[in-house]
Amino acid sequence: MAKKEKSEDMSFEKALHNLEEIVEKLERGEITLEDSLKSFTEGIRLSRLCSSKLKAAEEELRKLVEKESGEIELEPFSLNGDK
Numbered sequence: 001m002a003k004k005e006k007s008e009d010m011s012f013e014k015a016l017h018n019l020e021e022i023v024e025k026l027e028r029g030e031i032t033l034e035d036s037l038k039s040f041t042e043g044i045r046l047s048r049l050c051s052s053k054l055k056a057a058e059e060e061l062r063k064l065v066e067k068e069s070g071e072i073e074l075e076p077f078s079l080n081g082d083k
Contacts (some may be wrong), residue, residue, distance in 0.1 A: 010049065012053040012054070014048050015049045019046040020049065022039045022043040023043065026039055026040065
């Protein structure tokens with residue numbers, strides 16, 4: 001298993017990449033039960049880290065779109081530009 005990086009030092013992209021690697025390894029089913037449990041535990045840690053970083057990004061976006069009156073007006077996000 002890859003060396004653990006401190007959560008606060010790991011970017012969202014790196015955490016997501018590591019999580020994807022763990023999922024692929026578990027899906028192949030070529031590792032021992034003990035290694036599967038270790039990988040699963042690391043996957044949970046990375047999943048929580050990604051979730052935390054996404055929530056922080058959402059809060060930052062909220063601050064950016066907050067109106068002077070204190071109201072927050074968020075528009076739905078769309079990948080193709082449609083609303």
